Amino acid sequence: MIKPRTPPGVMELLPRDQIAFQRMLDTIRRNYERFGFLPVETPVFELSEVLLTKSGGETERQVYFAQSTGALAKAADGVTADGPGSSPGQALPELALRFDLTVPLARYVAEHEHELAFPFRRYQIQRVYRGERAQRGRFREFYQCDIDVVGKDALSIRFDAEILAVIHAVFSELGIGDFTVQLNNRKLMRGFFEGLGVADGARQMDVLREVDKLDKRGADYVRETLTGEGFGLSAATVDAILAFVAVRSSGHADALARLDALGQGSDTFNQGIAELREVLELIHALGVPESDYCLNLSIARGLDYYTGTVYETQLDGYPQIGSICSGGRYDDLA
Amino acid sequence: MIKPRTPPGVMELLPRDQIAFQRMLDTIRRNYERFGFLPVETPVFELSEVLLTKSGGETERQVYFAQSTGALAKAADGVTADGPGSSPGQALPELALRFDLTVPLARYVAEHEHELAFPFRRYQIQRVYRGERAQRGRFREFYQCDIDVVGKDALSIRFDAEILAVIHAVFSELGIGDFTVQLNNRKLMRGFFEGLGVADGARQMDVLREVDKLDKRGADYVRETLTGEGFGLSAATVDAILAFVAVRSSGHADALARLDALGQGSDTFNQGIAELREVLELIHALGVPESDYCLNLSIARGLDYYTGTVYETQLDGYPQIGSICSGGRYDDLA
Structure with missing residues (x-):
């Protein structure tokens, strides 16, 4: 008998709290949209070679890789065949889970550049993944609610102020205190x-x-x-x-x-x-x-x-x- | 130079289409809520031993496993150390991505049984993951929009009809044709x-x-x-x-x-x-x-x-x- 439970380091809410949480996300989204930010969602996994181009150091050590049952069996065979001299780096899995929404944004803008209007205001509310050691207050999976304004050449300083106005609007409406x-x-x-x-x-x-x-x-x-x-x-x-x-x-x-x-x-x-x-x-x-x-x-x-x-x-x-x-x-x- | 692109088998929309898609999800959610279904979100990964208890066959062969950089290095060492005789099954990774929303529901209800009111009506709108071979019309990541009514003992047949009424309400409002x-x-x-x-x-x-x-x-x-x-x-x-x-x-x-x-x-x-x-x-x-x-x-x-x-x-x-x-x-x- 396997005890039903979630992995350590993830958040799971009972319905009553989920409703409150959902209301919070809705408030954030509505305010983002009110300021003209457009929704973007990206896949949970990116190609490892793309995701890990721009990162490094601590973040890279916390990346989750995803492998299907078949790929896993192949990889295991591969490592065994290569013998003790093989390095894990050689067999880097094809897919990695996003660890933030900024690298996916950079990839999105680069990939779809000719189909976007600049300055490109986007918001993105999705979960991100960090291979954290399980400890109090550290999550392996958590939401980020990002807004960015992406300029093509120079980007006016007024967008810096606009972002701050969005932040003010969101927290005012959330009503979680001064x-x-x-x-x-x-x-x-x-x-x-x-x-x-x-x-x-x-x-x-x-x-x-x-x-x-x-x-x-x-x-x-x-x-x-x-x-x-x-x-x-x-x-x-x-x-x-x-x-x-x-x-x-x-x-x-x-x-x-x-x-x-x-x-x-x-x-x-x-x-x-x-x-x-x-x-x-x-x-x-x-x-x-x-x-x-x-x-x-x-x-x-x-x-x-x-x-x-x-x-x-x-x-x-x-x-x-x-x-x-x-x-x-x-x-x-x- | 790495070409920025998404992995095969995932959907990524331009903002205009994302807005339409989001409106569709909102319509589905609003109708689910109107019928008294409560929101549930579960973590993208479940403990492998929990997720794979109830499944088997084709589905199990399509599961994605998630491993952090550290775990991956350890696993690679482990397989190497065990030598060619080791089976991949022995080193099943700790975490697996959900392949549907039904197994997570079963785990959720079992885990939180004493904190839920039955019959428990829940909706869940999240992405699921299948290690499909890349082919036209097959996705590795896609949304499911589930509703279920979970009874404790007998569950009245009227819930069967209620679900059909929800389906009718959703598709009527989506306006995607007869x-x-x-x-x-x-x-x-x-x-x-x-x-x-x-x-x-x-x-x-x-x-x-x-x-x-x-x-x-x-x-x-x-x-x-x-x-x-x-x-x-x-x-x-x-x-x-x-x-x-x-x-x-x-x-x-x-x-x-x-x-x-x-x-x-x-x-x-x-x-x-x-x-x-x-x-x-x-x-x-x-x-x-x-x-x-x-x-x-x-x-x-x-x-x-x-x-x-x-x-x-x-x-x-x-x-x-x-x-x-x-x-x-x-x-x-x-």
């Missing part, structure tokens, strides 16, 4: 660090990781680490970093004033300020209440593929949950 | 074949498969096969079978009259007639127009797990498509 969209711009952050002599992106991330320990370990610990061996920053540099990432605005005018107070720097730095100012003005014009957004110059989004505006959204009453909606502008994905 | 729900009852069919001395279900299916060639090969061919070696039925028996499976009603009164004309037989046969009559009366009472349903005593649904009412739905203008909505009553699934 929230704040926290804004930053990678150009501003990059320009700032470069001005301090920290030009390497990975190194910037290392510094930010230490700064992130402020709450838990205190300012003295962080200062000691960053001025110590391994980092070797000057005390003045560390002070400048701590002051920079501590910037939070309260209200619209305050946000603009804080940008002014940053002064001027490299072209990159100045461009980051200009973009942030424009996004702030635009979301204000779009009617997003100033209590629902702020500058937060510590937002880094992992410094990976984002190139401009970045944001995270926090529930005011539950900061410990972390960001419940994040993203940013990126170039050259495909 | 359609006919074709009804039969496995008890009637079983009783009829038993009365002719063909008691074995698999043999009944063999006979029906030959009868199914009527259109293409003609009556003489079918008669010759069924009276010839291998089947060895008498000419009178074959005539009776051909007359039975040819029964189609036109209109409600005609359907009842044709049931009367079948006379009486074994208990099973008579029970099949009684159930069909009750379902006909009930759907009539539920306001389903009599032009939209009929008796079709050739409907067999593969003679697998169905035990009572069975039905198929055809688009009147496109009979070559075959059934676009099928099902029936079954007992003892879990």
Whole structure:
């Protein structure tokens, strides 16, 4: 007798909760559509060679591969025939489950480019798959509710503001409590660090990781680490970093004033300020209440593929949950 | 350079078609909910040992298994270590993708039995996965839109009629043309074949498969096969079978009259007639127009797990498509 149960790391709801969950997805979808985003659904599996082109590192190690009974038997035979010298990499299965909705979007746009109108606004609400080790709060299967605007050449900064207006509309209607969209711009952050002599992106991330320990370990610990061996920053540099990432605005005018107070720097730095100012003005014009957004110059989004505006959204009453909606502008994905 | 493309055997739509498709799914969902069916979603993968308990044969050969990068590497090592004598069956992966929504339903009901109210009406609209060989019209991934009523002990026959009323509501609102729900009852069919001395279900299916060639090969061919070696039925028996499976009603009164004309037989046969009559009366009472349903005593649904009412739905203008909505009553699934 096999006990009927779900695999670890998946969510399954009883009907009452499923109804509430479905209502939430419907609210998100309706708001996406209201702003003119078009629905896209992609297959759960992509060709492995396509899916894994753009990724790497941690993500790639968490991919699920799918093999039919027949393919599995063949693969097993193949590995056996190749003997102990064969590497699993050689026999990479044909199909892999999507681990996010961004790589499928890049493939979709590249494949259907001539049949789409640009800027292409799409939304996609589907489940994604991660080969996580089973642990509390980590899911192997979960929904993502993505919106993206894909430009062909230059993409106006007004789309950055539009996305923030969509986020505001969604969370307002969901009614899950007060929230704040926290804004930053990678150009501003990059320009700032470069001005301090920290030009390497990975190194910037290392510094930010230490700064992130402020709450838990205190300012003295962080200062000691960053001025110590391994980092070797000057005390003045560390002070400048701590002051920079501590910037939070309260209200619209305050946000603009804080940008002014940053002064001027490299072209990159100045461009980051200009973009942030424009996004702030635009979301204000779009009617997003100033209590629902702020500058937060510590937002880094992992410094990976984002190139401009970045944001995270926090529930005011539950900061410990972390960001419940994040993203940013990126170039050259495909 | 990897060419961006989807795997063979999956559907991917451009936004305009996706909108139409989404509208269709919404119509189906709204009608399911209007009849009091509750939403259920299950994870895309089930534990292999749970998923494959109830299945077998062709279906089991078409299952997709999912393995994370790590599990795959381990499995490859394992097979290599076991040497050429190891069977793929020993190393069955932990997770398998659902190949229908019925086995997950059985698992869901068994797992959550004490938290559900019976009769439990659920709908489930999700994709399923089949390791099909790529060929025209065969999909590796496709949507199923299931409704089921799960009883705890006896389940009133009125639910058979209710399901047919839901089908009628859905296809009427979809507006994809005239359609006919074709009804039969496995008890009637079983009783009829038993009365002719063909008691074995698999043999009944063999006979029906030959009868199914009527259109293409003609009556003489079918008669010759069924009276010839291998089947060895008498000419009178074959005539009776051909007359039975040819029964189609036109209109409600005609359907009842044709049931009367079948006379009486074994208990099973008579029970099949009684159930069909009750379902006909009930759907009539539920306001389903009599032009939209009929008796079709050739409907067999593969003679697998169905035990009572069975039905198929055809688009009147496109009979070559075959059934676009099928099902029936079954007992003892879990």
